Amino acid sequence: MRKALERIEPYSPGKPIEEVQRELGIREVIKLASNENPLGPSPKAIEAALSALRRVSFYPDSRGHDLKDAIARRYGLSPENVCLGNGADEIIRMLAEAFLEEGDIVLSVEPTFTQYKFAADLMGQSYMSVPLIDMQFDIDGLKDAITSRTKLIFISNPNNPTGSILRGDQLATLISFIPETALLVLDEAYADYVTDKDFQSGSRYVGPASAAPNVVVVRTFSKLYGLAGLRVGYCLGHSRIIAALERVRSPFNVNLVAQAAAIAALDDHEHVERTIALNESGKSFLYREFERLGLDYVPTEANFILVRLGARAREVCQHLLRVGVIIRSAHIFGLNEYARITIGTAGENKRLVSALEDVLPAVYGGNRREWQSLKNAL
Ligand SMILES: Cc1ncc(COP(=O)(O)O)c(C=O)c1O
CATH class of the missing domain: 3.90.1150.10 (Aspartate Aminotransferase, domain 1)
Structure with missing residues (x-):
C-alpha cells in the first residue's frame, strides 16, 4: 500500500x-x-433508464456526447467545457489526480464536505482549512490562507454540512484573490435549492468570455434530480481544465443507464x-x-x-x-x-x-x- x-x-x-x-x-x-x-x-428519468436497460449489452458512450451536449446547452457553454463523472465524488478525485503535484496544498473551509481532504490525502499532499465564523464563510481568512503553493481551493456552495452560502459579492472577491497557479472549485451540489437572491452560481465565470479561466463548477444529479444511486455528476470549466480531466477519466465512468436517465431528468421541470x-x-x-x-x-x-x-x-x-x-x-x-x-x-x-x-x-x-x-x- x-x-x-x-x-x-x-x-x-x-x-x-x-x-x-x-x-x-x-x-x-x-x-x-x-x-x-x-x-x-424523476419519473421521466425512470422511463428513460428502463428503456436504456435494453441496450446494456453495449458499452456506454465513453465521451457521453448527448449528456454533455444537454448540460452545455443548459449553461450556454460548449461540450468542451463539460466533464462527466461517476458522481461529483469522482470529479473531485479527478481534479486531485489531474492537478496535484508534490508540494501542493489543497485549501478549503472547516467544517465542510470530507472528500476535499480525501483528494489531498489520496495524492499525498497537504490539506489546509479555514474555520467558518458563526457557520459562515470567512473570506478574509481564505485570502490570508492562499499562498503560491495553493493548487486547489474547494468551496462547497452551499456548504455541506452548514447549508450556508457564499454570496455573489463574496464570490467575486474570492475570485479576485485566486492566483493563476490555483483552481477555485465551486462545488454546487446543492445550488438548485438556494432561495437567497444574493447567491450566484459560479457557472457565470465559466465560458469563452469569462475573465476567470481558473474557476471550476461541480454539480450532481444525486440531489435535485434524485439519481444518487445511478452516480452522475459533472463539472464545468475552461476547455484546458476539462482536457486535463479527460486524461485521468476512466473510459466508461458514467454508465449507459445513468447517461440516459440524466438527460431525461434535466428536462423534467x-x-x-x-x-x-x-x-x-x-x-x-x-x-x-x-x-x-x-x-x-x-x-x-x-x-x-x-x-x-x-x-x-x-x-x-x-x-x-x-x-x-x-x-x-x-x-x-x-x-x-x-x-x-x-x-x-x-x-x-x-x-x-x-x-x-x-x-x-x-x-x-x-x-x-x-x-x-x-x-x-x-
Ligand atoms: C458538497 C457535496 N459535493 C459532492 C457530493 C457528492 O455527490 P455525488 O453523489 O454526485 O457523488 C456530495 C454528496 O453528499 C456533497 O454533499
Missing part, C-alpha cells in the same frame, strides 16, 4: 435503510441522512419544481418545530439542516436509529453537538419531530436545558 494511504480511512456513508431494517428488525425506516431527494427519481417546493415547505415546518423544541439550527440554503442536539448528540442519533429514523451525526465534521438532517417529505418530517420529542427527554433524563438553546432555557 502507498504510504500516503495510511492517512485515509475508508469513507463512512450514512447507514442504508436496508442495513437498519436488517440489524434492528424494524420495517418502517426513514433515511434523512444523505441529502437524497425524498420524492425519489415538473419534478424539479415539486422537489424545490417540498424542500421549502419542509424547511419552514422543521424550523418551526425545532424552535418549539428549543433546538438551535443553522438557517439553510440547501436540502438539509444542521441542528444542535447538545452534548449527547451522538446518543440522540443512536436512539433515533433504534426507532427507525436515520440522521447524520455531525461528529464526522468535528461538530460533536450537532446532527445534519435531510429535509424529507411532510410525513417523514413529522415522524422525525415526534421521534425527537421522545428521544431527547430519554437521553437527557428530562433535563431540557442540556439540549435547549440558551434563549429558550433562560
Whole structure:
C-alpha cells in the first residue's frame, strides 16, 4: 500500500435503510441522512433508464456526447467545457489526480464536505482549512490562507454540512484573490435549492468570455434530480481544465443507464419544481418545530439542516436509529453537538419531530436545558 494511504480511512456513508431494517428488525425506516431527494427519481428519468436497460449489452458512450451536449446547452457553454463523472465524488478525485503535484496544498473551509481532504490525502499532499465564523464563510481568512503553493481551493456552495452560502459579492472577491497557479472549485451540489437572491452560481465565470479561466463548477444529479444511486455528476470549466480531466477519466465512468436517465431528468421541470417546493415547505415546518423544541439550527440554503442536539448528540442519533429514523451525526465534521438532517417529505418530517420529542427527554433524563438553546432555557 502507498504510504500516503495510511492517512485515509475508508469513507463512512450514512447507514442504508436496508442495513437498519436488517440489524434492528424494524420495517418502517426513514433515511434523512444523505441529502437524497425524498420524492425519489424523476419519473421521466425512470422511463428513460428502463428503456436504456435494453441496450446494456453495449458499452456506454465513453465521451457521453448527448449528456454533455444537454448540460452545455443548459449553461450556454460548449461540450468542451463539460466533464462527466461517476458522481461529483469522482470529479473531485479527478481534479486531485489531474492537478496535484508534490508540494501542493489543497485549501478549503472547516467544517465542510470530507472528500476535499480525501483528494489531498489520496495524492499525498497537504490539506489546509479555514474555520467558518458563526457557520459562515470567512473570506478574509481564505485570502490570508492562499499562498503560491495553493493548487486547489474547494468551496462547497452551499456548504455541506452548514447549508450556508457564499454570496455573489463574496464570490467575486474570492475570485479576485485566486492566483493563476490555483483552481477555485465551486462545488454546487446543492445550488438548485438556494432561495437567497444574493447567491450566484459560479457557472457565470465559466465560458469563452469569462475573465476567470481558473474557476471550476461541480454539480450532481444525486440531489435535485434524485439519481444518487445511478452516480452522475459533472463539472464545468475552461476547455484546458476539462482536457486535463479527460486524461485521468476512466473510459466508461458514467454508465449507459445513468447517461440516459440524466438527460431525461434535466428536462423534467415538473419534478424539479415539486422537489424545490417540498424542500421549502419542509424547511419552514422543521424550523418551526425545532424552535418549539428549543433546538438551535443553522438557517439553510440547501436540502438539509444542521441542528444542535447538545452534548449527547451522538446518543440522540443512536436512539433515533433504534426507532427507525436515520440522521447524520455531525461528529464526522468535528461538530460533536450537532446532527445534519435531510429535509424529507411532510410525513417523514413529522415522524422525525415526534421521534425527537421522545428521544431527547430519554437521553437527557428530562433535563431540557442540556439540549435547549440558551434563549429558550433562560
Ligand atoms: C458538497 C457535496 N459535493 C459532492 C457530493 C457528492 O455527490 P455525488 O453523489 O454526485 O457523488 C456530495 C454528496 O453528499 C456533497 O454533499
